[in-house]
Amino acid sequence: MINTLFLPELREMLADNNHAELSEFCVALHASRTAEFMAGLTSEEISQVFQHTDPDNRSDILSYFDRQKQVEVVSELDRNEAAKLVELLQPDDRVDLLQEVEDDVREELIALMPAEVRRDILRLDQYPEDTAGAMMTTDVTKFSETMSVREAMDALTVQAEDFETIYYLYIVDDENHLRGLVSARQLLTGMRKPTQKLGELMQTDVVAAHVMDDQEEVANKVARMDLLAIPVVDLERRLVGLITHDDVIDVVREEATEDAHRIAAVEPLDQSYLRTSVLTLSWKRGIWLTILFVCALLTAFALEQYESRLKTLYWLVPFIPLIISSGGNSGSQSATLIITALSRKHISVSDWAKVVTRELVMGLLLGVGLATLGLLASWFMINTEPRVIAPEDQPAMEISVDGGETWIANEVGGEVQSRVKQETQSLTHLAFFVVPLTLVLVVMAGTLTGSVLPLIFEKIGLDPAMMSNPFVAGIIDILGIVIYMTVAAWLVGV
Amino acid sequence: MINTLFLPELREMLADNNHAELSEFCVALHASRTAEFMAGLTSEEISQVFQHTDPDNRSDILSYFDRQKQVEVVSELDRNEAAKLVELLQPDDRVDLLQEVEDDVREELIALMPAEVRRDILRLDQYPEDTAGAMMTTDVTKFSETMSVREAMDALTVQAEDFETIYYLYIVDDENHLRGLVSARQLLTGMRKPTQKLGELMQTDVVAAHVMDDQEEVANKVARMDLLAIPVVDLERRLVGLITHDDVIDVVREEATEDAHRIAAVEPLDQSYLRTSVLTLSWKRGIWLTILFVCALLTAFALEQYESRLKTLYWLVPFIPLIISSGGNSGSQSATLIITALSRKHISVSDWAKVVTRELVMGLLLGVGLATLGLLASWFMINTEPRVIAPEDQPAMEISVDGGETWIANEVGGEVQSRVKQETQSLTHLAFFVVPLTLVLVVMAGTLTGSVLPLIFEKIGLDPAMMSNPFVAGIIDILGIVIYMTVAAWLVGV
Structure with missing residues (x-):
């Protein structure tokens, strides 16, 4: 989606290097809309606009550009800035983006990231395409059974901004085995008795996906059960990641388009029609x-x-x-x-x-x-x-x-x-x-x-x-x- | 989805009229799984199983049956029980189900419901198929700008179970005009300053759908912006309903199937392949x-x-x-x-x-x-x-x-x-x-x-x-x- 409505204004602000207006523009709207209005700019102009807002907000806006635009912007930016920007993306988006940039840029960017992020990228990279592992984010917050409702609520209050999902709290044991979940709804009603332990409150019959499950199966499961997110576990049922509802919608659309193409005897495209050579x-x-x-x-x-x-x-x-x-x-x-x-x-x-x-x-x-x-x-x-x-x-x-x-x-x-x-x-x-x-x-x-x-x-x-x-x-x-x-x-x- | 794994056990429990086991079966699993295991039973057997659990849980399980099975079960039950069951469904599911039952049954059921529910059904019924109005639920909780963060949190704590979504708090003025929204995430972080008013915290740039918008457009919007739910407003921007992510996935799948059928020169079906005569x-x-x-x-x-x-x-x-x-x-x-x-x-x-x-x-x-x-x-x-x-x-x-x-x-x-x-x-x-x-x-x-x-x-x-x-x-x-x-x-x- 490219919206050309504000392009003249944006270019004028850039020409004037109007910091006040540009930084306001970057935060005033939902990031997806900001991205829509910016999509008509060149990647150089985009990197200029980005100078007027903080890294979190930059990566937020970046995540709504299409893949090709993301690659252009990242390649345009100074390597340090680019590395920071990519690091702040969701782990699954991060890996998808890095797979598209030139090999040497990719190497340089990964080298500039913290060891933890680097390991995470390499881990996600190893899962075959179209599996739950390739689709999941590793950014999943874990809670223990012995934590009280009040403690969990306090943790959420402090960190809510950083969590991929706050709608389910996943409970693991010391060895990271998935033991149960508490929904945000249950947590809220649980506040009537704030000393209660999460272990008492949790549901133990948790629907999970396995890392090697086909993404279409995962999407079907989430859709059938009306879930907001599904935890991803390995063979020993250790919690390794999370797939959220927005990724599921993307998969559903992607798979439906693939089916339509296959029925018309076209091998499914990896990118959109105009992006495919x-x-x-x-x-x-x-x-x-x-x-x-x-x-x-x-x-x-x-x-x-x-x-x-x-x-x-x-x-x-x-x-x-x-x-x-x-x-x-x-x-x-x-x-x-x-x-x-x-x-x-x-x-x-x-x-x-x-x-x-x-x-x-x-x-x-x-x-x-x-x-x-x-x-x-x-x-x-x-x-x-x-x-x-x-x-x-x-x-x-x-x-x-x-x-x-x-x-x-x-x-x-x-x-x-x-x-x-x-x-x-x-x-x-x-x-x-x-x-x-x-x-x-x-x-x-x-x-x-x-x-x-x-x-x-x-x-x-x-x-x-x-x-x-x-x-x-x-x-x-x-x-x-x-x-x-x-x-x-x-x-x-x- | 019909899972025949537990059918013999279920039938045995029914034969023994084993209340303990049957009521345990109805609550032990996620309602979607319970529905899966019960889908192989006749509607008479299902109505028997339902005697062993409370109305809320019944309607939860019922909501995961496919439409045809729902109609059978509702027609099988005593009218009073059926009316109660249907009343407890989400407003959008309720209307969809009532559209499928026989006209006389429908009349009787609606007559047995509270006036408020009856009005709601009639209101939803008036929107043309495939519009946001027909897709939305009217069960949307509204907050006022003058409410404090703590008050909102308390309200959620008491009522979380009854809300269709707790992920967005919609703020309206005295005349029900949509003024803004506070996400659950913002509310949680807002708890650092619990006396703050929702009016100060809220985002005013709310993405909304109009009642007469095409459902495909609404689904595209939700998917593009990664929303969990989208509010539905009328021409005066009064908040009349809500469309949640699970309904959006259904629409995406439905529209994709319709497109595939049209491409293959088949008029889209209203029901699944085997249900269509x-x-x-x-x-x-x-x-x-x-x-x-x-x-x-x-x-x-x-x-x-x-x-x-x-x-x-x-x-x-x-x-x-x-x-x-x-x-x-x-x-x-x-x-x-x-x-x-x-x-x-x-x-x-x-x-x-x-x-x-x-x-x-x-x-x-x-x-x-x-x-x-x-x-x-x-x-x-x-x-x-x-x-x-x-x-x-x-x-x-x-x-x-x-x-x-x-x-x-x-x-x-x-x-x-x-x-x-x-x-x-x-x-x-x-x-x-x-x-x-x-x-x-x-x-x-x-x-x-x-x-x-x-x-x-x-x-x-x-x-x-x-x-x-x-x-x-x-x-x-x-x-x-x-x-x-x-x-x-x-x-x-x-």
């Missing part, structure tokens, strides 16, 4: 386009197998895209419905029988609906199609008056002749039903493939969103051609 | 399948226009699905990228020039990549294709040895002869480039259409997710055919 984006699209292209090539080979049939019954050709896209569209509808239902836990693999039944019924309904339209269309198109006339005593002749030209194809050979005759007769009977019947079967094949494939990929542990769509498209394209040609052979007998 | 689902898919079908019919008509060209150069036919799907796939990639970037505010309509340039460059890169593959494929397929031989002194003959059969087509007429001769010559030269060149142009047309249409729909105020995809597909299918046939005519000269 054209080459990276081409690569992330190209790999899937190539896979889809190979599937389509198989369709072309399949069509080649039916060359003689298509030449004899040329009127089948214009319907090819219609058949394929009807199957593909219904398949992609099913796949998307199943993928989103799986990711929101509305269904699980064990519901497969119910899902498949529903999809087949829907396939039948949708197929019959489209077939009705298809029947009208084939009636119209076949009736305007030139007929093959084959009197028994002379070679079959095809007379076409298409496009204002007249040309005649003369076929010889008994076999062909009798076949052509057969076609002439059947055109008036069953040909109209080739496209409609194919549509019913192809749409059912589409809903079946589109629903079964995501379930199979989920079952074998692959991401249904990533794997399903190209395969659904590929399978349906080829199946569509085979069904179409088989129905044509069956009904028209070529 | 097959007929409703068929309708929500059928309307878009029909629109797509009509687009595909236009493609069929377009193909019919090129009948004579396709008959003469039959080898063009098998590539039709390939051409169409390459354009369609690259178009749907672009459309999805732009739609998701728009909905996450990564781009806006004013970036159109940048977006279009990027997409054209990408279209060129992707098109050239696919064209390379296409060149190999056409080399292979045209080389294995039967040739048309046309010596000048005899009719053109096409000899095909496809599928083990031999048949000969004899063409007469000077115009045709010369054209067939021309084809025979050019096949060795330019024919191999028809498919590759078409691919480059079609993929560029795809990326262009896929990026421009969502921007246009956003500009004119239509939902880009809903409107773009069918149109992108329809336009690209027809464009693909026209480009293909034009390139063929140009290069091979038919």
Whole structure:
């Protein structure tokens, strides 16, 4: 978000080096708004504005810039100032930012930080991307069971500003094992009896995430249980970090966007659309386009197998895209419905029988609906199609008056002749039903493939969103051609 | 989520009518887990379990069931008990639940509630779906500027359990106008000087939502500013409600799912996949399948226009699905990228020039990549294709040895002869480039259409997710055919 409303004023204040107004600007608004108004400035101007406010406030504003802007500002600043600024960010934001700056800048900055912060950065860095460990902040305040409610309240009063969350108090034992939690709400009502120990007040059934849990699972858990934050523990249930609700919203949005991209056969982007280079984006699209292209090539080979049939019954050709896209569209509808239902836990693999039944019924309904339209269309198109006339005593002749030209194809050979005759007769009977019947079967094949494939990929542990769509498209394209040609052979007998 | 782990034990406790164990079960765990374990029970069994715990806890557990289960349980219970249970739900959950029960049950339940609750339900009911008003809870605690920090703290201590959020204290004047807010954090640090008035401590730059704001906008605002809750005000900036972070996560997930469905040409569902009836689902898919079908019919008509060209150069036919799907796939990639970037505010309509340039460059890169593959494929397929031989002194003959059969087509007429001769010559030269060149142009047309249409729909105020995809597909299918046939005519000269 860039808001250009105050840019002229800001630039004027900078030109006048107006300390009073600039320092007021930095604190007057919520830091996210200040960041919005500053986002239009160059990184040099931003570092000038920062001279007029204290480091805490600087890092607060910095945290609301997008990653790219943060990197620019940090690279612009004097190394000492930059190190201080980065140090004051939340541990998780800090690590994310440091991963983006140039390697040498990163080394210099880390070298300038206190040993404790340095260790923390290295620890967080070791967790694989998309795990709870990579997502968490290590800035979690711990309380002991023997502390009284009043003592806890006093500690909060003194330090509230420094805590990542004050909404849950996590209680650990001497070896840092998570023992329980007291919510701020419980603490407040606990003040009626201020000598009470946290150990008596705490809930012991604490929902926690493991450091190696997938971030999507963590987000689902937090969302399902309406939590404000979730503690992160290691294998021995030691409290190592905390994930807060705002990180969860980000993950939910990120995962949803990734799913949407995967469904459209784009490898998920690491950055926003405009920040991603054209080459990276081409690569992330190209790999899937190539896979889809190979599937389509198989369709072309399949069509080649039916060359003689298509030449004899040329009127089948214009319907090819219609058949394929009807199957593909219904398949992609099913796949998307199943993928989103799986990711929101509305269904699980064990519901497969119910899902498949529903999809087949829907396939039948949708197929019959489209077939009705298809029947009208084939009636119209076949009736305007030139007929093959084959009197028994002379070679079959095809007379076409298409496009204002007249040309005649003369076929010889008994076999062909009798076949052509057969076609002439059947055109008036069953040909109209080739496209409609194919549509019913192809749409059912589409809903079946589109629903079964995501379930199979989920079952074998692959991401249904990533794997399903190209395969659904590929399978349906080829199946569509085979069904179409088989129905044509069956009904028209070529 | 249904967890069947404890079902046998629960049923045994019910059979024994074991009050001690059942009441322990209802309070031992986080209500969301208790709900998970109970979700496998029938609504009759659930209402039995509920007899063993107090109303507050009942409504807590009830709030974690999915909507359908809630409706079942409420309908199962004695009306008085049900009214009490519903009354204890959060105001927003209450209204959502009441909207789902049968009309007569709803009337009876509302009649049994206190006047204040009844008024509240009617008020919330009046806001249109998907607005901040429909999403908010009216259960917001208000403080006055003249209250001291200590008084506020005491009030919280007494009532913390009853508040929807204790993380922000909203300060209003005598006429309920929102004046400012004090965060729990500020209140805690404010305790260093307990006689201070809230009016001195409060932030006056409060971010608020308007009752009629779209829920997606509200969710975006909360996510962007990392808020725990956002106050909802009316036109006169009177504080009428509150939206909390958990509702925001739900909206983010709901909107993302809706976008995914719209991109896949499914009208968004009001309920989860399995809860939606097959007929409703068929309708929500059928309307878009029909629109797509009509687009595909236009493609069929377009193909019919090129009948004579396709008959003469039959080898063009098998590539039709390939051409169409390459354009369609690259178009749907672009459309999805732009739609998701728009909905996450990564781009806006004013970036159109940048977006279009990027997409054209990408279209060129992707098109050239696919064209390379296409060149190999056409080399292979045209080389294995039967040739048309046309010596000048005899009719053109096409000899095909496809599928083990031999048949000969004899063409007469000077115009045709010369054209067939021309084809025979050019096949060795330019024919191999028809498919590759078409691919480059079609993929560029795809990326262009896929990026421009969502921007246009956003500009004119239509939902880009809903409107773009069918149109992108329809336009690209027809464009693909026209480009293909034009390139063929140009290069091979038919």
